[in-house]
Amino acid sequence: MLSALGIATGTLIIFMMMLSLLFVGMPLGFMTGFIALSMSYFWFGNIAMMQMVANRVSDFTTSYTFIAVPMFVLMATLLDKTGIARDLYNAMRVMAGRIRGGVAVQSMVVAVILASMSGIIGGETVLLGMLALPQMLRLGYNQKLAIGVVVGGGALGTMVPPSIVLIIYGMTSNVSIGDLFLAAVPAAAILSSMYILYILIICRIYPDYGPAMDKSEMEEMTREDMKKMFLDILMPILIAVWILGSIYAGIASVTEAACVGVVGVGLAAAIRGELNVKVIFDALKHTISTVGMIIWVGIGATMIIGVYNLMGGDIFINDLFMGLDMPPIFTILIMMFILLILGMFLDWIGVAMLTMPIFVPIITNLGYDPIWFGVLFCVNMQVSFLSPPFGPAAFYLKSVAPEGIELTDIFKSVWPFIIMQVITLAILITFPEVVEFIYK
Template identity: 55%
Template sequence: MLDLLDLGLNLKALGIEYGTVVLFALLVVLLLTGMPLALVTLLVALVFAIGWFGPNAVPLITSRVYSFVSSFVFVSVPMFVLMAAILDRSGIARDLFDAMKLVGGRLRGGVAVQTVFVAVILAAMSGIIGGEIVLLGLVALPQMLRLGYDRRLAIGVVCAGGSLGTMVPPSIVLIIYGLTANVSVGELFTAAFVPGFMLAGLYIGYILFRSYTDPTVAPPPPEDRPSFSEMLPLLKGLILPVLVVSVVLGSIYGGIASVTEASAIGVAGVIVSTILRREFSFSMLLDAAMHTLATVGMIMWIGIGASALVGVYNLMGGIRFISSLITGVSDSPTVIILLMMVILFVLGMFLDWVGIALLTMPIFVPIVISLGYDPVWFGVLFAMNMQVSFLTPPFGPAAFYLKSVTPPEISLGEIFRSLVPFICLQVLAVAILILFPGIAVY
């Protein structure tokens, strides 16, 4: 302990400038060793708390962590994860995909278009990305490949569409941002509604453009039109998902229930759906619960570590220091926002979005407010930026999720190359949202 106290004197003598360099260098070195982000942030927070302030600063870490984990809104996170886990183990997504033939059946590239529609509905049911990409990879990708779609277009549609869960409410990304930035999650959901559909619209527009300008990209639509008797069974696959989405989002937007209460209603709705479809079993529920425990445990530990580190760094004066650096780059608020987007984009290549939100938002949000921008708008902008991070190499999670269920001949490199046009569309959507903030804060 004496050695650590001696180290503490040396650390404080560095000053905030060199102390910041040492802190981030230590973070990078530890992450390169393969240690989980949660353990790295906790360890660095502990070292700097003792090394900068002495042992008496340790209780400050625990108080910071308690304020994070005790938030009532955070209860909605395991609820929405459980919804996704149950969906993943039921046939709802497969029937929903078949039902969407009613939307894209008469279009060239119709199966790709209906994949995007299914992705939007699944995102509105759970807000979880990984499971959605795997589901679409199992249901939509084989059908597109069998029908003769361009392989890169099919791969890109599945990954980009499956990542819409970051934008379409009830997005877990928006919930974590709301907790971190102290912003109403309900307002974030309302603000993200139009931008989320705008992004889906860009995907659909790109699919139709490619399909109609290059006949080799997608097969022509079927000649025969399905009869009403053939359409009726397909409509049944829409009823339960649309009902769940309407109840969850309708209760939030209508002011009937809070986000946390609506998440519980959503879980109940999905369980009732599986019962009506005769797919429910206690083993399925237990399996979904164990998956939820693992996922939420990961989010919790990253949150605990990041909260502790940000709390210690704030006491060191680091947040004021970083804020002055960012605001000193330019007198133009737009340039500062663009710089933040670049920082988030680079971090998204290497870190999990939960860690990025909890590490950067305590610094960025006060700057955004001081520039006169709406933190709700910035939250939607952050969520859209994080969607870009799901696709970008070298650690784009969407590509790895899809690779886990693709045929062996589809390489990870081909998946990343297939995502380039959709990454460009996402960057375009970010630019549109920056130029026209009223799209979110209408």
């Protein structure tokens, strides 16, 4: 049996198997499940231990909190299929377009509002790519700035509560998701404010990067147009307040608030006359597809972590980190570096499922707050959404980008936003009280 080789060799074998199977293109969920079954058989001599792993998988898939994930995905999909997000963008574009960089700034504000309603990046990036990017290019905005705004703003869906990244982290780390949402608010405010400040500064230095809109568009608006514009802005804000307010006021749990959000978006769509059988069917189909992927990745990651812990891997990794002859903060930095590297090649769900069950007990033993660490993880994943070679936000945007914009153009445009993400991460590591004050 492989157990005679020791846990260090077993860890190396698992790592090499993961690299090999990723290289041949095996999906992450199937890959981790295959490795878990293989190591269970060759390490323990049979697969009897898989009964314990099966119990872990059952606990994951039947968790009451997990119901929030398909609800938030459904809500984001309904926003995508209806005109709520489109009209919100168009209304704010008119309001902010008369200043340099104004359309880019309001695109970022719209991104934050949409993020507070959905919690995912795919639909938000696609929406901004369809609405904001062509508009900024038409107005003469610098292409790199316009692309960076769309990709950076779209990725905020995983940072601004109710973020599905935070929900998955809370489930895998067994910490309060409500506290995670509260802690993420100042972090998201810092990052989005940094984006907006960058836009204003760069457009001030280089006026041709973000020229103002023609004043005639605002002057030609009638009273009815102004009324519609006001309602187009008010309705999404009310939905966001409805969702987050019910959580922070203690009226509803995260799961219940997700259901409330779906009802809110559904009612808004019905009031606007946009809710029909086709929209509902398309939204449900997309939700099933997305959640199915999340479940399979979660099952595979839960299996391999369960087997690895049974092998003694959790003790091995804990002793390895705790035995390092360096200040505890360097352990945090090493973990952040590992997450950055993993995020370049793996989906955030896989990164969370594979690392958090191991990392969180270690940082807790070191005396750090797991809520604070969850926010660090979330900011870290912001980098992975934008960074080459597999930054998902870039691929989402490429799917709807105007003709002539290539994937290389997108990756060349994201570096200022990646730098701001890393700066935000450094601020939160250096000053934990920035996020801790709000929930302690």
